[in-house]
Amino acid sequence: MTLQDAMLLSLRSVASYRVRSLLIILAMAFGVAAVVVLTALGDGARRYVANQFSSIGTNLIIVLPGRAETTGAFPGAVMGQTPRDLTLKDAQLVGRLAQVKRYAPLNIGVAELSAANRLREVTVLGSSADLIPIRHMTLAQGSFLAHGSGHSAQIVLGAKMASDFFPEGKAIGQRIRLGEMRFLVSGVLAAQGESMGFNTDEIVIIPIDYAQTLFNTSSLFRILVEAKSRRDIPSAKLAILDTLKQSHDGEEDITVITQDAVLATFDRILRALTLAVAGIAAISLTVAGILVMNVMLVAVNQRTAEIGLLKAIGADAADIRRLFFIEALWLSMAGAIFGFLLGQFGSLLLRLAYPQLPAWAPVWASLAGILVALVTGILASLLPANRAAKLDAVKALSRK
Amino acid sequence: MIHLAEITRKFQMGDQAVYALDKVDLNIAAGEYVSIMGPSGxxxxxxxxxIGLLDRPDSGCYELDGKNVTELSETEQARVRRKKIGFVFQAFHLVPRLTAAENIELPLILNGTPPVERQTLVAEALQAFDLQSRAQHRPAExxxxQRQRVAIARATILQPSAILADEPTGNLDxxxxxxxxxxxxxxxxxxxxxxxxxxxxxxxxxxxRHIGMRDGKIVTDVS
Structure with missing residues (x-):
């Protein structure tokens, strides 16, 4: 028997036991589809997080006050000390480091914004001109806080704030009141939406020293630092720690977070998670494989007389084995392909439902899903095919 | 052509050995017409x-066309069966999902005959057994x-030297x-x-030629 004939004959069997074939194919397909959709979900989440992180800046280093301890309480608290505040002077020291391209001090608070008989509470960021390039923000109109303009009372509005207070769109040059202070609107941020749980459309930005006056504080909330290049990040981190330790009387009471490290951690966690769900989905494929084996065993039983006949007209054990083996292969292949398409469709629905989530199944997962389906199908067919091949022709023929 | 010497075939029934064939000797020449009769069992x-190489004797020697076929491997026996023997069964044994023409074609497929040649041979067989109008029907129809004619057409498509028929009319009026x-x-x-x-x-x-059997032995052999 030629391979081509064996393939055609077993395809006929697949086609003529329609319900049976359809059920097996469905079982296989759901297994493969589960692998595809779940890895799409996992990898989508990973990429979503990566996108969010890169949208807040490149080569970003964040300096925050206080020492993050993984064990126990803050050591200073035991000795009756509080962590030293970060100050503008600290920020300037950091800015002078060789590995640092630019920096922006940051203060954050809430104040009442009022203009043209409108009034509302807003989140206020106090910062400097370099915040824009560091945080990858863009302006829709006007200009940002001018360099060295620490003492001019400028304010930059988030997109929603601008349209709320100045619906006619003429925000630039308008006077606006923030708390007890008066500001001149110099620019409006482009609408960016939410990023890292922070909506830049609903904030206002003022120079850092106005913010410190407004909130009556001399400390900083954060210092945002941009390293000169990716390679400079580790040495910049060390240099910052070193510099601020000196300026804080030898006390290492700040924490430096690099965007890379955080991103790498998230990346690792989400990759592991994706692998885990893919593994769980692959278990459903083995279940489908067992189903294939079961159904093929039933098929051998059902077709005992036919196997006996094939032997009587001159088929040898290898021919019979090949017929059943290829039949199982057809079923698994159809299941794998159908499942792949089903999975792609599922991922498409996910992307439509959650446009922010880039739910594309990674190529390796799709390939692995199809491959596992084929391998389990092949393994599952070995036992039934062997049993068929070993049937005693005389006994097989006497069965009705 | 067929030469059986001291062929024994026994089956185990519980702890008792039952001899289905007990040292049977039989010679059948090419072209003979032989009936084998006897009670059930x-x-x-x-x-x-x-004779059809579907079963192996426990002992004895079987020569087919001058060749000892008892010692052949299963695959080789399948080849001999395909080329030299045609089976016709009481229950027809057609493959239900294949058409009449495809059932007749099966031995050719197993033999690896090229498709073009297969088509001609099947067409000839359909004509010889007056089945042209039924070629595309399945056994159930x-x-x-007609079913037994399809079975005979299938048994003879490779022009075997012997046809072995087991109650060929048992299911027919x-x-x-x-x-x-x-x-x-x-x-x-x-x-x-x-x-x-x-x-x-x-x-x-x-x-x-009439062969009578009883208890695994040939008791009459009348020509």
Whole structure:
């Protein structure tokens, strides 16, 4: 028997036991589809997080006050000390480091914004001109806080704030009141939406020293630092720690977070998670494989007389084995392909439902899903095919 | 052509060995028409299965066309069966999901005959057995006589030297049975060896040589 004939004959069997074939194919397909959709979900989440992180800046280093301890309480608290505040002077020291391209001090608070008989509470960021390039923000109109303009009372509005207070769109040059202070609107941020749980459309930005006056504080909330290049990040981190330790009387009471490290951690966690769900989905494929084996065993039983006949007209054990083996292969292949398409469709629905989530199944997962389906199908067919091949022709023929 | 010497085939029934064939000697020449008769359990079907290489004797020697076939491997036996033996069964044994033409084509497929040649041979067989109009029908849509004609066409498509028929008319009525016998006997007239197992005395009597069996032994052999 030629391979081509064996393939055609077993395809006929697949086609003529329609319900049976359809059920097996469905079982296989759901297994493969589960692998595809779940890895799409996992990898989508990973990429979503990566996108969010890169949208807040490149080569970003964040300096925050206080020492993050993984064990126990803050050591200073035991000795009756509080962590030293970060100050503008600290920020300037950091800015002078060789590995640092630019920096922006940051203060954050809430104040009442009022203009043209409108009034509302807003989140206020106090910062400097370099915040824009560091945080990858863009302006829709006007200009940002001018360099060295620490003492001019400028304010930059988030997109929603601008349209709320100045619906006619003429925000630039308008006077606006923030708390007890008066500001001149110099620019409006482009609408960016939410990023890292922070909506830049609903904030206002003022120079850092106005913010410190407004909130009556001399400390900083954060210092945002941009390293000169990716390679400079580790040495910049060390240099910052070193510099601020000196300026804080030898006390290492700040924490430096690099965007890379955080991103790498998230990346690792989400990759592991994706692998885990893919593994769980692959278990459903083995279940489908067992189903294939079961159904093929039933098929051998059902077709005992036919196997006996094939032997009587001159088929040898290898021919019979090949017929059943290829039949199982057809079923698994159809299941794998159908499942792949089903999975792609599922991922498409996910992307439509959650446009922010880039739910594309990674190529390796799709390939692995199809491959596992084929391998389990092949393994599952070995036992039934062997049993068929070993049937005693005389006994097989006497069965009705 | 067929030469059986001291062929023994036993089955284990519980702790007792039952001899389906007990040291059977039999010679059948090419072109003979032989009927094998006997009560149920006399070993006549087992004898036919051994001649057709479907079953292996526990001891004894079987020569087919001067060649010892008892020692052949299963694959080699399958080849010999394909080329030299044609089986016709009481229950027809057609593959239900294949059409009449495809059922007839099966031995050619197993033999690896190229598709073009297959088409011609099947067309000739359909014509020879008057089945052209039924070629695309499945077994379920055929009458008993038509089914047995398809089975005979299938058994003869590779032009075997012997046809082994096990109660070929057992599932057919008298008239149709007689038609099927005519077809088988035509094959015999054309030179094929015809060996038939039957219960039916009248049918058995049509053969040139009558073999009677009882308890795994040949008790009568009348030409």
């Amino acid at each position: 006399s070993g006549k079907s087992t004898l036919l299965n051994i 055929l009458s008993g006589g 008298h008239v149709i049975g007689a038609e099927v016998m005519m077809l088988l006997e035509n094959l015999h007239h054309a030179g094929t060896t015809l060996i038939m197992v039957t219960h039916d005395r009248e049918l058995g009597a049509r053969a040139r």
